[in-house]
Amino acid sequence: MTNFASRIAGVATLALAALPLAAIATTADARPVSVQVSDIDLNSAHGLAAFEQRAKHAAREFCRDSRGPESPLVRANCRSAVMSELHEKLPAAQLAQIRGATYAAR
Incomplete structure (x- = not known):
């Protein structure tokens, strides 16, 4: 069960890290x-x-x-x-x- 919780936490961390990158991608070409x-x-x-x-x-x-x-x-x-x-x-x-x-x- 601990291994499963670790995987979920790892996936959640990666998902949260991707959010700012998605925001940057949408505003980077703002003119x-x-x-x-x-x-x-x-x-x-x-x-x-x-x-x-x-x-x-x-x-x-x-x-x-x-x-x-x-x-x-x-x-x-x-x-x-x-x-x-x-x-x-x-x-x-x-x-x-x-x-x-x-x-x-x-």
């Missing part, structure tokens, strides 16, 4: 997403609509998997996460335009 905002007025309704359109396009491009098909749910979650991050950065871009500074998204 920055950028949305050009220098040519639009982010403080107008038209400018915000243009930003939204560009952000959606950037999210679709970023979440497209070049290694093969993924589930629609995985792609939707990815697009949602990218859009959330872009919307978090939007107020800083608006403030930068108000101040006349240049905003560079990464």
Whole structure:
């Protein structure tokens, strides 16, 4: 029985060690997403609509998997996460335009 418990513990240890490697493999090819905002007025309704359109396009491009098909749910979650991050950065871009500074998204 002790030998069986040792084997189970060994397998569990290997499985736990593999989890970080799996996470690294999925994020290692992560690249920055950028949305050009220098040519639009982010403080107008038209400018915000243009930003939204560009952000959606950037999210679709970023979440497209070049290694093969993924589930629609995985792609939707990815697009949602990218859009959330872009919307978090939007107020800083608006403030930068108000101040006349240049905003560079990464």
